[in-house]
Amino acid sequence: MKLLEFEAKDIFRAFNLPTPLGNVAKTPEEAKTRAREIGKPVAVKAQVFAGKRGKAGGIKFANTPDEAGNAAREILAMRINDLPVEAVLVEEKLDIQQEIYLGITVDRTERKYVVIGSSAGGMSIEELAVRSPEKIVKMYVDPLLGFQTYEAREMAIAMGFRGKMLNTLTSMILSLWSVADSYDAELTEINPLILTKEGRLLAADARLNVDDSALYRHKKLTDGLRREPVEQNAREKLAAEHDMAYVELDGDIACICNGAGLTMATLDAVALHGGKASTFLDLGGGADAERVKKGIEIALMYPKVKAVLVNIMGGITRCDEVAKGIVAAREEKGLSIPTVIRMVGTNEEQGQEILSKAGIPFLKTMEEAAERVVQLTKEVS
Amino acid sequence: MAVLVDKKTRVIVQGITGSQGTFHTASMLKYGTKVVAGTSPGKGGTDVNGVPVYDTVREAKREHDATASIIFIPAAYAADAALEAISEGLNPVVVITEHLPVKDEIRVIHVAAQKGITIIGPNTPGIITPIVKQKVGIMPGHVFSPGNVGLMSRSGTLTYEIAAGMTLAGIGISTAIGLGGDPCVGLTPTEGLKLFRNDKATRAVVLVGEIGGDAEERAASFVSKGFDLPVVAFIAGRTAPPGKRMGHAGAIISGSTGTAEAKIKALKDAGVAVAERPSQVAELLRKALK
Structure with missing residues (x-):
């Protein structure tokens, strides 16, 4: 589950990670009020699940409350990444000295959490890896001991920080680790972490993606959201x-398989034969007739579907x-578009008999089935 | 000879009284697996299909000289079950359960590694050695015929598809291992290659991979440094869109990493024969085994 920026920032602050002064707004009027409360130039930022929202026009700066209201009106009318913008975050505009990157993710191959930092932030970590790989500092978290203060300190030094800033950054890295650890995070990221001209370090953006498999132990998070989790x-x-x-x-071809x-x-296989799939639908293990019927019913709801391939x-x-x-899907759910069935394995003969009685042809290999469904789709389009 | 599971393997089923545990215990027994005991806290003293049930792994192991464990425990408790099996030194520990929190997977994998224990999974169909009729898993046993090819896969039914194709072509399997579909799994393809290399019964290896992570690339790099057995691979998900989880928690292209193209290229560069279609695996094997 991904959190929106303002939701992630609420959590970050609870872990002593400072964020710019600001608050969320759902209407232009609210945005105006927020800007007045802040009392200086602000940034108005779309709250959507999309990287590069800045490039899509989802971040605007405003010098006065009226300008902030107008910026919010424009942003709230946008769709970014094909999603509506339902809220904006109004925050104090920062005087940027330096943009820094801090992130924690899971290295699937090492099977460890990895803490990543760079003195060059503001671009995505992937861009960063291409443009200035020498500026990326990586530290693996010991799976049994966790992340230690001295490790965070060594990391901050490797990122180029000494003196008073060294200790500030060290504790921010440790706080970020606490967020990741406490929330079962797949990704915890501050990009950019901004060093202001007056020497403050602030999380200007915040990302927190929680492991879906661990949501059961974060009830407070899922219950507290004012929106659908996904x-x-x-x-x-x-x-x-x-x-x-x-x-x-x-x-346009729905693939329903187990x-x-x-x-x-x-x-x-459909693509190899020159077709294009519309649907990936995995019935899972041990599906009964009712479940198969339901799967077909769901697949047929998608308007792009012109043919169905069942491969079991x-x-x-x-x-x-x-x-x-x-058979039930055809009789009860109006499965009338071209349908190709391939199934082998347990109780194959009985299945074959049921289909034959109903006059539904079926094939024995995946490749024949893929070829056939592509051919049928071309005939109907 | 075989890999990880042989004729001496004696299995404990953790979570034997649940519906999955009971069903697959019966299926394993029918196939020939030596299931010697099960656990289910609070139900010690009862039995399931004639298999005695204990409250703890320690008791089950003590009474029956068990060597391995298979876990059918809900995701929230599966990590604890795995740690219990590890603490008793059972090896391998096969975790059938899917969708364990990644944080738990990481802990279990590293505790096991410290003790030299192999974790198979999570989210695996298990492991099977057809020649000795031992499966520690949920796969349909009849699909796998005995032979000299080691098979490793991140997916269940696709493995059956490929194994069935091999059987049709008269090519059998030494040991087949489901590596698991979760983001972090215990046994990796590279470790699997090392096991198969040291197995006298294995003459070639099949690796069935899919999008997500870079385990296949790592295996390719291992092969490129000199691997004495022929390797054939198939990678699923060439047409999968980025950023979407394709059924398995681990099957996701994140940014530019984890694409099928990258995996196929790395494998081909390492001299691995990569099949375009599942049915081609048997064909490529036949050539490789000549």
Whole structure:
């Protein structure tokens, strides 16, 4: 789960990470009031889940409360990354001396948290890795001991800080680690961390992505949100309610399979034969007829879908159940577009019989099935 | 000979009284696996399909000389179960449960590593050695025929797809290992390659990877430094969009890392034969084994 900037900043402050003076606003009037409270030039920032929102026009500066109100009006009318902007953050404008990068993420290969810092911030860490890799400082967190003060200090020194700033940055790095550790964070990031001309260090931006698998132990976080935890359309929501992995793509062939790897491979097979998938739908293990029917029903809700490819490798999933689900989908759910079935494995013969009786053809290999569905899709379009 | 699981393996099922634990215990027993005991706190003294149930791993191990564990425990408690198995020295520990918090995965993997114990998974179908009829997992056993190819995969049904294709082509398997679909898993492809290299029964290795992370690139780099067995690979997710989790928690392209293209390129550069389609794996193996 990703948090919006202002939500992440609320948490950062609770861990003694200073942020610019500011507050969130949902209307131009509120933004005006916020700017008046701050009493100096402000930045008005779109609260959306999108990198590069600045480039999309989602950050504007304002010298007066009236200007802030106008900026908020413009930003709140925008769609960034295809998402509506529902709030802006109004913050004091900072006099920038230096932009710094601080982030903590999981290194999947080392299987450790890694703390990353750089004296050059403001651009994404990936850009940074290309432009000035020599300025990136990385430290792995000991999985059993955690991150130590001396390590944070060594990191701050490697980033080029000494004197009074050394101790300030050290404690900020440690605070950021505490946030990551306390919130099961996949990503905890301050970019940029700004050193102002008057010598303050402030988290000018904040990102906090919490591990979805750990959300059960962060009830306070999910219950306290004033919004849906994830941006989902109706079909994605329905699939999630039924515990099916569902991803929409740009093509027109819905791939309904069992198992994530097999579903991905089926999408690839469709592409190899010149088609394009519209839907990744993984039914999971052991789907019964009802679940298969539901999966097809959800897939058909997506207007781009022109054909359906069901590819099942039976193990704990039984082909007879799958066949019953397909027949039911055709009879009850109006599955009338071209449909190609491939299934092998447990109870294959029974499944074959059910489909044959209903006059539904089926194929034995994944490649034949992919080729056939692409061909049928071309015929209908 | 085989990898990690052989005829001497004696298995404990942690979470044996749950529906998954009970179902797959029966399936493992039917296949031939030596399931010697199960655990379920509070249900010690009962039995499941004739397998005695204990409250703790310590008791189960003491009474039955168990050597390995398979875990069917909900994600919130799975890490504790794995630590319990590790503390008793069971090896390997197979974690079937998916979606463990990454923080828990990291802790379990490193505690195990310190003790020299192999964690398989989380989010794995398990491990199977067909020649001795031992599976510590949930895969359909009949799909895997005995032979001389070591198979490692990040996915379940895709593995069955490829194994079934191999069986049709008359190519069998020494040991097949599900590496797991979560972001952080115990046994890595590189470690798997090292195990297979030292196994006399293995003559070639298949690696089935997918988008996300860089484990395949690391394995490619390991192979490029000189690996004496032929390696065939298949990578799923060439058409997956960036930033979307494709079913597995670990199957996600983040920024520019974790793409299928990068993995395929790294593997090809290392001299690995990369299949375009799952069915091609058997074909490439046949050439490699000549």
